[in-house]
Amino acid sequence: MPFTIRQVDKARNELDAPPDIVIVDGGINDVNVYNIVLPFKSRHMLLARTQSTASALECLLGYVRACFPNARIVVTGYYRIVTAASDVGRLLRHTRDLLEIAPDYALRKFNLTAFLPQIRFAASIVEHGPSAHELLVGGNPIDDLFVGEAKKRLIELSEVFEGTMNEVIRSVVAKVGAVAAIPDIPDMNAAFTDDPFLWGLTDDLGPEDEVADARRQLVAQRKPSVFEQFAWERASLGHPNVKGAEAYARAILKALAQ
Numbered sequence: 255m256p257f258t259i260r261q262v263d264k265a266r267n268e269l270d271a272p273p274d275i276v277i278v279d280g281g282i283n284d285v286n287v288y289n290i291v292l293p294f295k296s297r298h299m300l301l302a303r304t305q306s307t308a309s310a311l312e313c314l315l316g317y318v319r320a321c322f323p324n325a326r327i328v329v330t331g332y333y334r335i336v337t338a339a340s341d342v343g344r345l346l347r348h349t350r351d352l353l354e355i356a357p358d359y360a361l362r363k364f365n366l367t368a369f370l371p372q373i374r375f376a377a378s379i380v381e382h383g384p385s386a387h388e389l390l391v392g393g394n395p396i397d398d399l400f401v402g403e404a405k406k407r408l409i410e411l412s413e414v415f416e417g418t419m420n421e422v423i424r425s426v427v428a429k430v431g432a433v434a435a436i437p438d439i440p441d442m443n444a445a446f447t448d449d450p451f452l453w454g455l456t457d458d459l460g461p462e463d464e465v466a467d468a469r470r471q472l473v474a475q476r477k478p479s480v481f482e483q484f485a486w487e488r489a490s491l492g493h494p495n496v497k498g499a500e501a502y503a504r505a506i507l508k509a510l511a512q
Contacts, residue, residue, distance in 0.1 A: 257283075258278065258280050258314055259314060259317060262314075262317060262318055262321055263321075265321075266321045266322070272322055272324060272325065273322060273325050274324075274325055274326065275325060275326050275327075275328060275510070276318055276322055276325045276326070276327050276328070277328045277329075277330065277435075277506065278314070278315065278318060278327060278328065278329045278330070278432075279329070279330045280307075280311060280314060280329075281304075281307050281311065281332070281419050281422070281423070282332065282415070282419070284303075284307050284310060285300070285303050285304050285307065285415065285419070286303075287492065289303065289411070290335060290411050290412060290415045291335060291336070291345065291349075291408065291411075291412075291492065292349060293346075293349070293373065293403075293404040293405075293407045293408055293411075294373075294404075294407060295407075295411060297407075297410055297411060297414050300411055300414050300415060301414050301418055304414070304415055304418040304419050304422065305418060305422065307419070307422055308422045308425065308426055311329075311422065311423070311426045312426045312429060312430065315327060315329065315426060315427070315430040315432055316430055319430055319431070319432075326432075326433070326510065327427075327430070327431070327432035327433070328432065328433055328434075328435050328506055328509050328510065329423050329426075329427050329432055329433070329434050329435065330434075330435045330436075330437070330502060330505070330506065331419065331420045331423050331434055331435060331436035331437065331505075332415065332416050332419045332420060332436075333416055333437055333439040333444070333451075333452075333498075334409075334412040334413055334416045334439070334441065334444055335408075335412045335415075335416075335444060335445050335452065335492050336405070336408040336409050336411075336412045336444060336445060336446070337409060337412065337441035337442075337444040337447070338409060338441060339441050339442045339444060339447045339448075340405070340408075340409075340444050340445055340446040340447055341446045341447070342404065342405045342408055342446055343446075344446060344454065344455045344457075344459060345408070345445070345446060345454075345455070346373065346404060347459060348455055348459050348488070348491070349373055350373050350374050350378075351459065351484070352481075352484055352485060353373060354374075355480050355481050355484060356481050357479075357481060360481065373404075412444075420434070420436055423436075424436075433509040433510070433512060434509060435502070435505040435506045435508070435509040436505055437494075437498070437501040437502045437504075437505040438501055438504070438505065439451045439452070439494075439498060439501050443497070443498075445491075445492055449497075450495065450497075450498075451494060451495060451497045451498035451501055452492055452493065452494060452495060452498055453490040453491055453492065453493050453494075453495050454491065455488065455491060459488075460487075460488070461487060461488045461489075461490050461491065462490065462495070463490035463493075463495070465490075466487070466490070469486070469487065469489065469490075470487050473486045473487050
């Protein structure tokens, strides 16, 4: 949340008049999104890490309150990124391609070296379509074992993060006199569904959002590594799209009306 504090300082120093409303979003970067959207990560670690954000969030909101004592503070909540309605094939392929170019330190940091063969295999199953066994006898035990288990873990991790983070937010806002705005994003509108409220990936694993070209130019100016370029160009992945932004707007208006 240090970056959020910088934004608060910038607003305090540059605004001509104190704001009436301050909207705060934070938490997922402190947990690290890779711990949510990479299969085979530990749900227990994710739970503990998400719960640990409570003290930082309380400190941040206290600082916002001190900077803008008369403003109403709204803290936005989170949603399940992957659900049973999600087709996670593109996400698994994206994960494989990202890890293939990741430097050793990144693989070690996220404890992924041991799981890379499983991710490669699951992504290959998705990429190459149904097997002869599936076509002949119906069902694919290999697909069920690797792709099915990966999706099951992604659903579990998404549920752990969404539920725990929103509990943390509700608890903390009650202490500092703020309000929580939890968006209503149904399971059928999660990432990689037929009608997503979140940005996903195109068939060739490119970003879907409307500012992708502009962001690609900015990324190029930073002269990133291959790994950084791949990740940064797809930074919209999992963030609310236009429909998702409308869901957030409704949640914020509802919170302000309380």
